[in-house]
Amino acid sequence: MRLCDGRTSGTSVAELLQQVVIGLSSGAIYALLALALVLIHRATGVVNFAQGEMAMFSAYVAWQLVQWGSPYWVAFGGTLVLSFAGGLLLQRVVMRPVENAPVLTIVIVTLGLLLVFNGLATWLWSGEVRTFPPNRPFPTRTFDIGGVVINVQDLGIIAVTLFLVAGLWAFFRFTKAGLALRAAALYPESSRLVGIRVGWMLGVGWGLAAALGAVSGMFTAAAFPPLEPTMMQAVLIYAFAAAVFGGIDSPLGAVVGGLTLGVLLNLVGTYADDLQDLGFPVDLEGLRLPVAFVFILVLLVARPQGLFGRASARRV
Amino acid sequence: MRRTGVLIGVIGVFAAALALALPAAHGRETADPGITRTSILIGGTTPLSGVASAYASVARGAEAYFKYVNARGGVNGREITYKYLDDQYNASITVQQTRQLVQQDQVFAIFNSLGTEHNLAIRDYLNSIRVPQIFAATGARTFGADFRKYPWTIGYQPSYTGETAIYGRWIQKNKKNARIAILYQNDDYGKELINGLRKGLGPMSSRIVMTQGYEVTATDIQSQIARLKTSRANTFMIFATPRYSIQSFIYANRLGWKPRIFVNSVASASNLMEIASDAGHNKRVNGTMSIQFLKDPTDSTRWAGDAGMKLYRQVMKKYLPRGNANDVFHVYSMASAFSFVEALRKAGKNPTRSGVMAALAKLDSKKNPFLIPGVTVKTGRADRFPIEQVQLTRWTVNRKGDGRWVRFGPLQRVPS
Amino acid sequence: MSRPSNSLLLGRGVRLAGVAAFVVGVAILPRFLSDFRASEFARVGIFFIALIGLNILTGYTGQISLGHGAFMALGGYTSALLIAGRPGLELAQLDPPDWIPVGNGMKDIWTIPIAAFVAGLFGFLVGLPALRLRGLYLALATFALAVSLPIVLREPEELTGGTNGLNLFGTTDDRLTGALDNAVHIPVLDRDITFNDWTYYLVWTTALIGLAIAWFVLRGRSGRAFKAIRDSEVAAASSGVSLASYKTLAFGISAAYAGAAGALFAIVSTIVSPGSFPVFLSIQLLIGVVIAGLGSLGGLVFGALFLYYLPVGIQELSEVGRLPDGLQDAAKSPGMPSVIYGVVLILVLFVLPRGAAGFLRRLLSPLTNRL
16 A cells, blocks of 8 residues: 655665565574474475474473573473474374375374364463563674664574574484484385384484474564464465475475575565556555465476475486 | 266256255244343354454453343343354354354344454344344444444444544644654555544645555564665554564564554553563653553553452453453453443343344443443444544553553544 | 176165265255254355365375365355446445456356356466476465465455455345345245255255266266376376376366355355455365365265364354363363364374275275175
8 A cells, every 4th residue: 555655766775685684584484494394394204284383382381481480591492302202292192193194184184283282372371472581582682784784683593593404404414313214204114124213213303393393483482573372373384385495305495495485575575665666557565475475386387396306307 | 878877867866856845935033032031142253263363352251241240130130141153253154153143043133243344244134134233343434334324233442543543633733743654454454544544644644654564474574664664754653463563663673763653452452562562671662652442451550449440350250260351352342241231221121123223322321330431432313433432542661661551631532 | 898796786786875865865954954054054065065176186186285265265256246246346336447347247156157167267277387296396386376365366456345355245136135034036946945045955956066077077088087197197197198188177177166166155155255265264175175085076075064063063062051161161262172173183084094985985895895
């Protein structure tokens, strides 16, 4: 909707940079959850649609621990441990019975988990909005560079995200555990033959993904306040898009996808007004999400395995 | 050949069964349903699950109040049963459930259904079959303005356009150098708020230098706030729902933008303001303005000895112990329930649907214990806006860093 | 062709009897139901139609779609616009651009095939780029559709009514008032029936027609091609099955069914709005086909009943007096309905991992297998 615009010219470079910076910070949040999705897919072959709600639930657990008096970082660590255990348990109890069911059945089971976690969080903590203590996880100080405001917290979140990407990549590439996880997911029968306890590997995969999701949830509550049961729902949409767009098995792809998506959404919004000034018939401001999706889908059609996914050639 | 034969056979069977079994239409009942000598059944729809489930308290508070009234003998010996269904904030589910309440449960009236598009979706139906649509929980202007076309419908709260017109009027009088930026939800609710502001600003409406909308699918509105900052506005209107309102304060602070802020009453609850203030670190919330017509349940100092808020806490404790007493939507719903009970009493010993609507068209009460003092719930021949008075209020932070809403100025009449 | 063995005939006989019983049941059910329950079954029927379509795409052809709610939205809006026509839109103070062929108001029944066609065409178009995508990537593409279409439909306010959508009340003949005493006249049989019964029969007649069409299509060459693609694309392609043609055909057909369901949705609800077709609807449809059992028409009714009655049942659980007090409070508390829905869904899948149809197949296998 356009009323009189007090600006005399189009978007300036500083404004553009500010939008890019903001886009990167939002994108890092999408990337974090996307990493959890990638992790669980690599480790178990399944996309866990409940990942967002589990992350939200973990964030609430952390909040509750803080309410009970523990310092933030103690609560943070405790939540990671609890989430790992929870994820492991979930795989053993809920996913195991449907291990051999058709893929879609497994997908729907994760959707059922989505509903359960969402409802459980609302039931336990009600829909009232909550918040973490200030300056957690990182100080929210800002500094201004040439008109572009940068927030230390956002930098911290981006740094952690990149660190986790590197860590995940190294884990899968260089460690025995990582190899075992991948083997269990891709070749369960052969893995059993060499002594890998496939069942427990899958559980560990879920546990790790849940812990990663917990980080994502706690950071989301800080970056996109307040803490409430619906806070991860939109993030899941973007994370899913980022993970798939990046190539569902590539941690790097998830992060590149997330950051790109964040920046893209903001650019659409930023230039919507300028485009309209130039005579573009549609107001793109309200259409950020559809436009971003179109962009992603066009790229996907051109490169169906995603940015960093491995192409599987099928010749007929 | 065989396949066609099978098909023809099946069609024949279907047609035969149909012709024999088609049920006939039956006529309508003559007496008003939903009311007996000892009870009256009203129904409504509220989002109890899904994204808008925060509004569930709008139904629960009213339910609790009715239980309180019932425990004291009800209204003229009748107990009020309030049946509310979860429409998941989906208007077509609202339609289905409203039909269920009317056709299956045979309610006396539809009460306190929540949502603008939701109430719009059922308004024609209810009016065509002459079932009252009482105190629709929405501030869209049409529910009070279009009563001639829809005589069976009435709203309750001050209209959205009216609320923002008051902001506009205040700015006209008190801030002549205003440059106004607006963040709004990109739907009819947000747009109504903007329209009201423009009306209130009058000749100053050219002072709106930038607007930014957001979708409910947005995770955050940092981008919008950054753009609004570039307009160098010194006045910031937050026409958003609670989540995005909190973010507006926080991001404005982080980006170093220091306008005077107005926030719409839907998102002005004290606990939201506290969260936005980030334990005192965020000074942007200081001096924020809004309007109020309900008593703020978190303001224990102001309402310490107040009979109305004592009643509120009593009812919450006894009939909704698991509910959050600080949630202002509970106060709203009890106010609405109170006014309904008043109208029901006024409709006499044997209320009929038209009798209740007539009573609702002649409300005139200062007794509502949940509204700020001085607010009259009043309707008349040409006026179907029950609440038209509000007071401007300012978020004031004391030296210790505690903030609260402090009302100032006279009761203002909301222009309809 | 050799004579089929007795047990095969028995199997076919059992199936025919089942179909006949079903058809008769559908025809006479409203007799035994209250007026309002008939309208509930109409809603079940709408899900049923959409599920037939999605099953053809996902169950038979093996292409996942997380976006069929979008096709329902398309069908619904098409139908609503045609029923309202330019005069109806003017009544709602809308002013659509001249080049859009909205017409002057059409009888609701005729909008159903048109809506199906429009949705089907769109589905076919969506199927084209989707040819390059498989599995998760296709899921994302269709999911993007589900999320985006309501937003896109909301934008051209003058045509679609924006957030509040289109209200069909009073824009056509009084039939759509849904008023209790407004009887609907059926000229062919010269009888009057109530609005709710009329919606029931409209939906289920369409459903039966749709079921018959699906049965024909799936019995024939297309059906075999679909199943071949699902089982192995490589094998199918090497046998000469054109992947492109059949995949896009599957998309188109399934979208057409969803479009018809959407049109009926508009007629029965008398409103369409972006909020009526949320993302959750697309997810529900996927849940429905999985619960029904992919790749067979038998379990679809069960899937539709599950989709409609589970939330209703959960709500009725929290009604006064059905549960002991402690549980009562818990069932009514915010969040509990979601938990119950999720738990029931998971438990059903534990018991029926291949859906109702899979269960039925196992149950009836003694009757239909050779000895």
